[in-house]
Amino acid sequence: METGERLAAYLAGELDVDATHALEAELARDERLRARLDAIRATDEALAGLPPIEPPADFSVRLRDAVAAELDRQLPADGDELTARRSRRARGGTAATRTWWPQVAVAAAVLAVAGIGLSQLGQGDASGPEAALDTATDAMPEMSIQAASGPTVVAAGRSFDAENLRDLADDTRFDELVDQGLAGTEAERAADDFGAAIQGEAPADGGAMAAAEDARGTEAAMEAAPAPDIGLRTVGDVSEEDLEAVRECLPSLLEAQTAVIPVYVELVTFEGQDAIVYGLVGNDPAAETYSRVELWVVGRGDCQVVHFTQVDR
């Protein structure tokens, strides 16, 4: 035990009898040691006498606003947990607003199986369900079916550091979503569905089947809609244990004020540590488009953020 540690332990009454007597003998003959003891004692007293910190005047209001937003996410509306879960994503939208995946899925299904031309879609009441299909036809040329393929998890094998991590932001998988003109609600839905795919859960609302029912209201459309194709793609030897590690850390990264879409995950070694890189597509507030690629590196197992970088594309 070094001298300073011994003196502090003595002041705290944590030395045993023999050590106490030995130190007191030293103190009796060593003026500098006594001065050091006094300094530690004075510091302890100064610390104990510090006044409480006064937060800024608006702190409490701002904190409560942030807490209210979080509770809005966490707590279901009375009596309807499912509705609450949906409403937190749809807040600000309307019941008629459809989201990007069902639009693509339904449109693709109709085109592929029922043989209906693009020009035949989007007819009727613009405020009704068909309006969504209208939007879907607009989206079709821009968003390939590949865009609906879902997130990718890449097995361990590569090493990164703070310098070369940004190269990952150029991965073509991000191209499927970056700057595709996603609206806020569409992006939120994509965030939900990609997140669900990684977590091994069914897409919200039952995926394309339910979307087809909502949008068309016909049995034919329901039969035509394919099984939801947002699946988790893996590259290399990704074990169930790897996926568990990926799933464990994902939720905290997705819980943000605005939706972020988990597109790409890679198990890596980051500066010598086992880690997981999450590539998220998020909103660039300056451009007001989903054109920001966020790369989060978290420790495998403890989910602690090790590194973060973002690239606006």
Add this chain to the structure above:
Amino acid sequence: MSGFEGVSDEEVLAAYADTSLGRGRRESAFGELVTRYERRVYGIAFRYFGNHADAQDATQDTFVQLARKADQFRGDSKLSTWIYRVTTNACNDLGRKMARRPQLAVEDVDDHRSGTEDETPTEDLLAGRELALEIQRALLQLDDLSRQLIILCAIEGQSYAEVSDALDLPVGTIKSRVFRARARLAELLAPVIDPDDDRFPVPHRPDAGVGPDGTAAPRGPPA
């Protein structure tokens, strides 16, 4: 009135986590926890970062995490200990995220005040504020763990056992690190805290020098 007067912290958290209760009641319960802990959490975060902007972010992160993880509280320690744990983790996480950002200057704890109160601060008050600033500067020179230990043990008055729970480290390690941190802090503050100098309002005890008979009562953080 929140309706939680006289209710223990643990019971308030249990009310928030109780899915059989209505949303309004659960929101009220969490609001009560915010009221009880916001200043303590803020104080810890401010001591950790030395500036109000990061302290506010860390405090917000702490309560968001508490809202999300309430069902993980096992009740085998006091709720306050668990909240300290969440707070220190939030500070660590935020600190890591901000690692590449230029450091903000250390702010006076009163920097944000309008100045309408205490128009003519007394000499003692000024000396106290100067001392608080020096202590904050010294705290920021400690490593993260040492700083947290000083904040929790020496400033917040948590017991070694509570800090051991909060930081998930053995009590022996906590004690050893606290003793070293206190000694290091005393070295850093030596130029500004002179036990024989009355400029600062540090209570100076006439018996500060311990005699050979060892009669001076040990003093330090609570054991």
